[in-house]
Amino acid sequence: MSYTIQGATGPWEVVVGLEVHAQVISRSKLFSGAATAFGAEPNSQVSFIDAGFPGMLPVINRECVAQAVRTGLGLKAQINLWSRFDRKNYFYADLPQGYQISQYAHPIVGRGSVEIELSDGSRKTIGIARLHLEQDAGKSLHDQHPTKSFIDLNRSGVALMEIVSEPDMRSPEEAGAYLAKLRQILRYLGTCDGNMDEGSMRADVNVSVRRPGEGFRTRCEVKNVNSVKFVMQAVEAEARRQIEVWESGGEVEQETRLFDVARGITRSMRSKEDAHDYRYFPDPDLPPLVLDPAWVEELKASLPELPDERRARYIAMGLSAYDAHVLTLERETAAYFEEVAQGRDPKLAANWVTGELFAALNRMKRDITDPPVSARHLGELLDLIADETISGKIAKDVFEIMLETGEAPRAIVESRGLKQVKDSSAIEAAAAQVLAAHADKVAEYRAGKEKLFGFFVGQVMKAMQGKGNPALVNEVLRKLLG
Amino acid sequence: MSVDAATVKRIATLARIRIEDAALPRMVEELNGILAWVEMLREVDTQGVEPMAGGAPTGQPSLRMREDEVTDGGIAEAILANAPDREGPYFAVPKVVE
Structure with missing residues (x-):
């Protein structure tokens, strides 16, 4: 039009x-x-x-x-x-x-x-x-x-x-x-x-x-x-x-x-x-x-990557067109993103930068050139998610603490005992307790109300203060309910 | 090429030079004399000759370039020394109204 x-x-x-x-x-x-x-x-x-x-x-x-x-x-x-x-x-x-x-x-x-x-x-x-x-x-x-x-x-x-x-x-x-x-x-x-x-x-x-x-x-x-x-x-x-x-x-x-x-x-x-x-x-x-x-050829050879090229490269890395657009608007944002994404899952990095980080910048009225969390720290946080030291959900809590204290994520996870529990016996114990406390729902589930499975997962996670390894929690529950 | 009184007046205005009307005829005559003299250049056959700029023929070595370094400035007093009027660190001129 x-x-x-x-x-x-x-x-x-x-x-x-x-x-x-x-x-x-x-x-x-x-x-x-x-x-x-x-x-x-x-x-x-x-x-x-x-x-x-x-x-x-x-x-x-x-x-x-x-x-x-x-x-x-x-x-x-x-x-x-x-x-x-x-x-x-x-x-x-x-x-x-x-x-x-x-x-x-x-x-x-x-x-x-x-x-x-x-x-x-x-x-x-x-x-x-x-x-x-x-x-x-x-x-x-x-x-x-x-x-x-x-x-x-x-x-x-x-x-x-x-x-x-x-x-x-x-x-x-x-x-x-x-x-x-x-x-x-x-x-x-x-x-x-x-x-x-x-x-x-x-x-x-x-x-x-x-x-x-x-x-x-x-x-x-x-x-x-x-x-x-x-x-x-x-x-x-x-x-x-x-x-x-x-x-x-x-x-x-x-x-x-x-x-x-x-x-x-x-x-x-x-x-x-x-x-x-x-x-x-x-x-x-x-x-x-x-x-x-x-x-002139020398100058051409030393030209930095331009926004259009950079955006195309981000899309080729698997980012959505929208994320690629937003991340390349300012050169400083792109530089921050690349430091976070270096050697990591680019989509996860993009989600965190455009999601949690942008929200924090807005809330705190700060600029990407003066970020409340450094790209290095945010990258470290993504590593903790990737190696299953913490879950994505706990990571958001850790991020909030990073905003407040400026501490490194690993130190926060250590000092506050936020490490994910991967010990299946601990998870089994928590799960058994939850199932015992909700015997009525267990009966409904067994009668065919399969949607309740998510409820049990939520309850177990809650009982474990969010620290249960989600995959293991699922596995244990399936075994106990099966 | 030649100029008339109106053109001379206009050029003078553009150059901020005041010329009394009485002085115009003589100025027209003098300028036309100069133009006629320069016109002689037209007699030279320049067929196939590249135009020149800044005294150097096309294709000749370039303007000399200097490196990007701060080597000057910091002489505000010297800069302002000849100003007809100043206010503190500024040149002062009759108010320009836009």
Whole structure:
């Protein structure tokens, strides 16, 4: 079922393309040796290059180039061995050079694709048009003084990847799924931390509407949207606004807009005249960037496993599609799961991670990067189940104690005497007592009410505080009742 | 290629350079003179010659790359020393209203 918005005059389709700015993970900036760490003292991570001082020359950071190539490879995109830096000229207080070094005509990465999964289980491929490297601008603070804006240049010159999609998305859900998937891929690759709160990833959302079957109509660009949820809201709000314009006989004008989160609407940015006339030209300070194909191959060979591949591998290990999906959403979760599953039954490991552990994380409001039970301890617990030291049921009690005390499972089982009883004479004694106490039910069972068998098992387990070996309890009961 | 007064005015606006209307005709004439001079390059036959970028022909050695190390920064006072106005560790500029 394709998504449409019902207007007063009929259904409308929504067309969305995203330009995502992703901050590259690197120690120093794209063209200077100043640090990139978040949250430093204002203007303490600024070189004369980043501040646009005259006479300074930019020198490119090899790691930033490598990160762009890795990202391109992760997006199954073409790597352009020859690319070039251009100047994008505009004036703003937090852009001291008066231009941003970017790549316009010859980006480092060309066409690629991203596969997204939708809530109905269907999959769709979204085209990537290009990826290029560019400098970030500084940060303006407008609310610190009645008549002045404050400028912090720490971010000035930090490397960004601008990742431009094709206009392939047709609903808010698809736009949200694309951004989430892109973030997941970048985090797996380790090329961007994806912290949208800190501005490490921001999206410009291009939206237009059309009648089903029509060609594209004029689009508007909603700037700087900083969460998956807001992207979805912005797409819908902007589409509804455009439908209203078209249906009232007006014409949508191409412009840059802002998403007002509080009111849930987009509004026009007081666009300066000529704002889009950037007068790009090749940066004379920078010769072309030529990549050695052997280096690109090296980077390709060292690429980590990507989420889609990892999920396929988990399914091949016997996990359900759902578990494989949930466990691969965050790279940290997958790493935790793999440590637990290492050398053990993967399905059992998946059940414990997605079941008990996730529930505990939710309950304790903690993150997989700061788990209340280490992967090593959880693995040890699974070993105790596997070698029948404890039953699965007792294991859940042990897990609760692990959450509370942080103790190792084996120590808990020892100190609290939770070891499973495998001595059949002890089980026989307990079973005989239970049967004697429930002579009426034994008679019913023997008369054909076989369902009562489970009741006897439960009673014996209860009498043994859950420590009876379940298989042995069953065996003994069958013998005694048989 | 040549420019007219309107184009020159627009370029000046984009570059944040103020040109009084009275100065426009002379500026148009001078710029057109420069353009005509550069036009001479068209006389060169560039058939089959790869375009150049940044002074290096296509296929020539790349941009030099540096290693990813923090070697700069920590000089906030030097960075701010020439600022026309500052507030604490920040540059201060007339309020930008969006």
